[in-house]
Amino acid sequence: MNRIDEKFRDLREKGEKALIPFFTAGFPSAGQTVEMAMMAEKAGADLIELGIPFSDPIADGPVIQHTSLKAIEAGINTGKIFDICGQLKSAMKIPYLLMTYYNPVYSYGLKKFAKRCEETGVSGVILPDVPWEESGEIRETLGERDLRLIDFVTPFTSRKRAEKILSGAGGFVYFVTTAGVTGPRGSFSKDLVGSLDLCRKVTGTPIAAGFGISGARQIKMIKDHVDGTIIGSFFARKIIEGKTESIWEIMRRFKRALR
Secondary structure (H helix, E strand, O other): OOHHHHHHHHHHHHOOOEEEEEEEOOOOOHHHHHHHHHHHHHHOOOOEEEEOOOOOOOOOOHHHHHHHHHHHHOOOOHHHHHHHHHHHHHHOOOOEEEEOOHHHHHHHOHHHHHHHHHHOOOOEEEOOOOOHHHOHHHHHHHHOOOOEEOEEEOOOOOHHHHHHHHOOOOOOEEEEOOOOOOOOOOOOOOOHHHHHHHHHHHOOOOEEEEOOOOOHHHHHHHHHHOOEEEEOHHHHHHHHOOOHHHHHHHHHHHHHHHO
C-alpha cells in the first residue's frame, strides 16, 4: 500500500486528522530542510509536503515566492532536492510528497523524475498547474511506481466536474479553500463548509484542505469536514523571521486543535 493511503487509513482508524506542513526545499538550506522535516514529525506532523522551487510559481503567494527565490539563488535544484529526500527516507517514518510545477518535472524528465521519487521514498506529487484533462501521462507514469498524483478541487468546482476529477483520485484530495494564491487569510467564506461536504459526497478519498490556513480557529471551523489540513505560508513566514523554534510548539497546538 502507498504510504499516503496507509497513513490516512491509520488516522481514520484512530479518529484523528492529518496535519501536513509545507516547507520549501532548500530554504534556508538543504541541511535545515532535513532538520525541519524531522522536527515536524516529532511535533506531530502526519505527512510532509516539500516544495521544489520554481521561478514562476503561479499558485504561490509572496511568502512562498520569497522562499523559492532564495532557495534558487542558493543553488538548490531538483537533483539536490532528491538528495534531501534520500536523507529523509532513512530518518522519517511519515510519508512525504513533492509539490512543484510541471516545468521542473519536464526539464528533469518525467520517467527519471518518477524513478527518483521511488528511489528516495517520495510517496506522492502535487502539480497545481497541470489540469486534470492533461494529467493522464503523468498519472500513469507515477502510478507505475505506486506514486500518487494529488488532485485538486475548489469551492467553485461544480459537482459534475468534481465527480470527473475525483473518480480515480488517490492519496488525498487537495481542497483549495479560497480563490487566489497561497498565503494566510483572516477568515474563510461562510460557504466553505458546504463545499467541503459536497466534496465528501463525491469521493471516499481523504480530503485535505489548504491555502490560507493560519490558526487554530480556522482549523476548528473545518476539522469535522476534512481528513487533514495543509499549512505552508504561515510556517514559511516564521522561518523567514528567524522564529523557527516557535514552529514546533505552534505545530503541536494545531495538532491539538485537529483533535
